[in-house]
Amino acid sequence: MPKATFQNLPSDKRERFTAAALDEFAVHDYRTASVSRIARMAGIAKGSVYQYFDGKQDLYLYLVTLAAERKFGFIDGSLPADAGGFFERFRLTVFHGARFDFTHPRLARLLYNVTYEPTGPETRAVSAQLKAASYRYVRGLVDTGIRSGDLRAELDVDFAVFALYQLSVSLRDYLSERFAFSFVDAVRHGSGSPVPDDDIMAVLDELVELLRRGLAPTT
Amino acid sequence: MPKATFQNLPSDKRERFTAAALDEFAVHDYRTASVSRIARMAGIAKGSVYQYFDGKQDLYLYLVTLAAERKFGFIDGSLPADAGGFFERFRLTVFHGARFDFTHPRLARLLYNVTYEPTGPETRAVSAQLKAASYRYVRGLVDTGIRSGDLRAELDVDFAVFALYQLSVSLRDYLSERFAFSFVDAVRHGSGSPVPDDDIMAVLDELVELLRRGLAPTT
DNA sequence: ACTCCTCATGACCGCGTGGTCACATGGTAG
DNA sequence: CTACCATGTGACCACGCGGTCATGAGGAGT
Numbered sequence: 001m002p003k004a005t006f007q008n009l010p011s012d013k014r015e016r017f018t019a020a021a022l023d024e025f026a027v028h029d030y031r032t033a034s035v036s037r038i039a040r041m042a043g044i045a046k047g048s049v050y051q052y053f054d055g056k057q058d059l060y061l062y063l064v065t066l067a068a069e070r071k072f073g074f075i076d077g078s079l080p081a082d083a084g085g086f087f088e089r090f091r092l093t094v095f096h097g098a099r100f101d102f103t104h105p106r107l108a109r110l111l112y113n114v115t116y117e118p119t120g121p122e123t124r125a126v127s128a129q130l131k132a133a134s135y136r137y138v139r140g141l142v143d144t145g146i147r148s149g150d151l152r153a154e155l156d157v158d159f160a161v162f163a164l165y166q167l168s169v170s171l172r173d174y175l176s177e178r179f180a181f182s183f184v185d186a187v188r189h190g191s192g193s194p195v196p197d198d199d200i201m202a203v204l205d206e207l208v209e210l211l212r213r214g215l216a217p218t219t
Numbered sequence: 220m221p222k223a224t225f226q227n228l229p230s231d232k233r234e235r236f237t238a239a240a241l242d243e244f245a246v247h248d249y250r251t252a253s254v255s256r257i258a259r260m261a262g263i264a265k266g267s268v269y270q271y272f273d274g275k276q277d278l279y280l281y282l283v284t285l286a287a288e289r290k291f292g293f294i295d296g297s298l299p300a301d302a303g304g305f306f307e308r309f310r311l312t313v314f315h316g317a318r319f320d321f322t323h324p325r326l327a328r329l330l331y332n333v334t335y336e337p338t339g340p341e342t343r344a345v346s347a348q349l350k351a352a353s354y355r356y357v358r359g360l361v362d363t364g365i366r367s368g369d370l371r372a373e374l375d376v377d378f379a380v381f382a383l384y385q386l387s388v389s390l391r392d393y394l395s396e397r398f399a400f401s402f403v404d405a406v407r408h409g410s411g412s413p414v415p416d417d418d419i420m421a422v423l424d425e426l427v428e429l430l431r432r433g434l435a436p437t438t
Numbered sequence: 439a440c441t442c443c444t445c446a447t448g449a450c451c452g453c454g455t456g457g458t459c460a461c462a463t464g465g466t467a468g
Numbered sequence: 469c470t471a472c473c474a475t476g477t478g479a480c481c482a483c484g485c486g487g488t489c490a491t492g493a494g495g496a497g498t
Contacts, residue, residue, distance in 0.1 A: 045477040116335045170385040206378045264447040
């Protein structure tokens with residue numbers, strides 16, 4: 001985590017550095033990301049990076065924590081306090097998650113990289129932590145869903161949590177493909193307007209419908 | 220693709236090299252994988268690698284093609300010729316896919332890496348090709364499923380294909396977590412007996428049930 | 439014995455990496 | 469004016485990478 005020196009920095013410099021670092025880790029995975037490039041982009045000497053953080057891993061941990069807090073905070077802040085049924089809460093959670101991703105492509109792309117990089121000694125712990133947090137969230141949803149009768153009581157909870165997690169995480173892949181929104185391009189240049197809320201909702205309707213009824217005809 | 224020199228090699232040497240290369244790309248992603256290490260592991264000089272292949276990318280393409288052919292061949296060879304309903308065919312396809320993965324952890328892990336590495340100029344094309352092939356397969360299943368009435372006619376086919384693909388691909392994550400089977404360990408040391416067929420089937424029942432009925436109670 | 443040709447070899451190249459460190463800078467307290 | 473301390477700096481280090489290439493070994497044809 002950041003040293004005191006980093007906290008003492010004038011805020012514009014601190015932010016310029018943070019932005020450069022986020023860019024780098026959003027476009028490259030951990031191994032490929034380069035501390036030298038971050039320093040160059042931020043317009044500071046490479047040595048300064050090591051005045052702010054203990055090293056590459058430390059910087060990475062800071063950025064991931066920051067991104068995760070922002071995203072979870074965004075979602076929580078957007079969810080209505082009153083309960084609503086399981087499917088409605090799930091729909092809104094994923095919806096606001098997707099909104100966050102399209103409006104904060106750098107942070108979203110960083111978290112995406114973390115999710116799909118569970119290998120490697122440097123990233124393993126961070127990836128596991130992030131996944132655990134997401135699982136906890138979904139499991140809470142499922143548990144209350146079962147208690148309230150919105151979900152079948154005989155469900156294999158572990159499996160349901162897995163399926164919901166996977167579908168909601170990979171939904172970003174589907175959305176970005178379907179609406180031709182490249183997160184990497186959005187980070188590199190400011191290109192591409194975010195996918196309209198209505199379009200996200202349309203796909204989400206499809207997903208919730210699938211989850212609610214299954215693929216088979218009701219006959 | 221391999222040069223003539225590689226084809227002319229005595230088969231034991233060729234296989235020792237292929238095994239070493241598969242190991243390397245199964246345990247590391249493309250950038251992290253090292254040609255020098257492969258040569259060392261295979262007990263040959265680094266220069267020899269460049270007698271067999273045009274370079275790292277060329278070697279990678281060869282290995283991925285090989286792994287994909289083996290896996291698709293294995294699944295096709297295990298599927299009964301007579302049709303069966305959509306869900307039964309889907310179940311069997313995923314089942315044999317999982318069986319292949321547990322009995323060929325090196326190849327499985329390589330394909331896994333390809334799937335989750337769509338970034339990077341060197342791997343982009345290969346990843347896209349593999350995904351396209353899988354999508355084509357699933358789409359065929361869905362199309363005939365709709366024609367035969369096993370699936371609702373109003374389904375958004377694109378979305379259904381996405382969901383089926385994602386769930387079946389990520390099922391390996393779930394299985395390996397649930398049954399504590401580490402693919403990476405299985406590659407590095409021969410450790411860990413594959414998950415029993417019955418256990419795979421039990422999870423698959425859960426998946427197919429989910430897809431067939433959806434999460435909501437039938438009420 | 440001489441010539442080809444295929445293949446094996448490992449020292450070597452240029453590069454970019456994460457990380458270090460001796461030194462420079464500048465503000466503040468005495 | 470001096471002493472101190474927090475910061476900034478970039479040349480430098482060792483490393484491992486993908487890739488090259490001059491050299492040599494060995495078998496086949498004549």
